Amino acid sequence: MDVFQQKKKSTGRKKIEIKKLVKDANKQVTFSKRRAGLFKKASELCILCNVQMAIIVYSPADKLFSFGHPNTEAIVSRYLNGSTEFEPAKTRGRSGTYEEYNREYDEAIKVLEAQKKKLAEIETLAKVWNRGEWWNESIDEMGADQLEQFMLSIYALRGKLAERADQFPMMFARL
CATH class of the missing domain: 4.10.280 (MYOD Basic-Helix-Loop-Helix Domain, subunit B)
Incomplete structure (x- = not known):
């Protein structure tokens, strides 16, 4: 058998069944990996489609993670106010240049x-x-x-x- 005709020994990426995980350790690991992917996809969507977006997530360990484009505070306040106009969040009482x-x-x-x-x-x-x-x-x-x-x-x-x-x-x- 030729070297080029050998099959891979790894199974590669497989489609997994989506069901609730039982072990807490597995939940945390899966959350960490998928959170990074979710935030990356959200960032790509914001750039490609010129949209404003906010994602707020609590981990299985009750830690808060958020993603926002252009920033989370502005998107959340826009949502809470029911406004269709985008207003950039104030810089916490400070305005300044670089x-x-x-x-x-x-x-x-x-x-x-x-x-x-x-x-x-x-x-x-x-x-x-x-x-x-x-x-x-x-x-x-x-x-x-x-x-x-x-x-x-x-x-x-x-x-x-x-x-x-x-x-x-x-x-x-x-x-």
């Missing part, structure tokens, strides 16, 4: 980087303090926040020492 959103994004990234830098400084300071030698560290390279924290720690230490000294009045003379 440039504004990009600017806001850039600002958020800068804030995030600053927070990461501050976290790194705090972690470094925490390592020093956890070694128990924080009083030996130079204060020349500390930032304002670190100096303030250092000062508060010194005052807290001073207060604890004073409390401890009050417990032993005969051993320590107060200055």
Whole structure:
């Protein structure tokens, strides 16, 4: 028998009987696969026929999934209002251009980087303090926040020492 004349060993795609699935695990797997296909077909229909569409689905695990073209909120509100006119959904109290959103994004990234830098400084300071030698560290390279924290720690230490000294009045003379 020739290599080209051999038959496939896999059964390929088969038509399945449509009936309610019994096992919960099978329901979830089937839902996940078919949901993706449903949303893909809906997207194709919207593009090919220039229609607006919304699909809202709850999974067997009671998670909400939705598809909407141009967006789900606009389609649902159009349906609930009984309107035949399409009104794009408002952008939740914000109107802006891509440039504004990009600017806001850039600002958020800068804030995030600053927070990461501050976290790194705090972690470094925490390592020093956890070694128990924080009083030996130079204060020349500390930032304002670190100096303030250092000062508060010194005052807290001073207060604890004073409390401890009050417990032993005969051993320590107060200055």
